[in-house]
Amino acid sequence: MQHLKAAAGCNPCRSTWSYLREQYLADVPGSAITVTMIATEVGIAPRTQRVHLTVLVEAGHLDMDRRTPLHPVIPPPPPPTTPGRWAATLTLTCDTCRRVLTVVAELAGADWTTRGIPRADLARYARMTPKTWTVHVGHLEQAQILRKEPDSYRADDGRWAGSRPDRYVLLSGSTFDALLTTGAQAGARWFENAAYELLTEVAPWATGSKLLPSDRQALVRRVAGHMEYGRYPRDVLRRMIARRTIRPHHGITDAYALLISLLPPPMSAYTPSMGEVTGVVGRRAHCLTCERPHEDAAMPEGVMCSDCARTSAPAF
Secondary structure: OOOOOOHHHOHHHHHHHHHHHHHHHOOOOHHHOOHHHHHHHHOOOHHHHHHHHHHHHHOOOEOOOOOOEOOOOOOOOOOOOOHHHHHHOOOOOOHHHHHHHHHHHHHOOOOOEEOOOOHHHHHHHOOOOHHHHHHHHHHHHHOOOEEEEEEEEEOOOOOEEEEEEEEEEEOOOOOOOOOOOOHHHOOOOHHHHHHHHHHHHHOHHHOOOOOOHHHHHHHHHHHHHHHHOOOOOHHHHHHHHHOOOOOOOOOOOOHHHHHHHHOOOOOOOOOOOHHHHHOOOOOOOEOOOOOOEOOOOOOOOOOOOHHHHHHHOOOO
């Protein structure tokens, strides 16, 4: 059977993803879900169901195990050119939201992100109060048009040194005018490009030529899912991956399992630590396995410490 439609326009693909998401949220292990069970739920033959599972994996909607849901099956937005042109293509019924988006697009840098501009100044540029600005930023976040990220920073000794004004990231849903595209390995969506850039920087062993292309794309999709749907800031994911030093002089046994051990669980939501919100290191989050406090105050709940990650997924 040949699959002629994109997953977003295929009813069996959407039904398959929805069913697997329900099973995942119900803590049903993937090994207990057979192809026949999925096909019965979707209403197609098992042989046809295998084709739709393959399409969902290749499109990044399912993980490599063909059971773990990642990206929702939704139509991709049109590709952007520049922040201003991309913002002009969007249809917004609220004039206030339009003014907020226009200001962010005009002040965004080359990476489609505003930095160092206080909320009061942004609201003044948009001719509204800071409270009104916050309300309509929330509307744009719910519509997945832009994203507000905290911008805390550390001193040279590793302690939290304070916070800068929040960053506002425009979510184009595609490439930043080829800015983040590095070779042929980068993804076609914004978050996949950002995830590939992050892995290239902090975990080059996860994007190297010795890795199978399917594993490399699966790793990129996994990190992109945490950024897009789990709302994990790039800096937090960078610190999570870098908390274990990897020097692959003799190769890595299983790069996929190694990186997964350093990432949060699938579809988990990011909860900022006290240190990131207030700039003051308070109670540290505990390791998911050994229940000891993390050494890094930025680590959120639900992840393993570096020692447990080393035990669960040896690098060599």
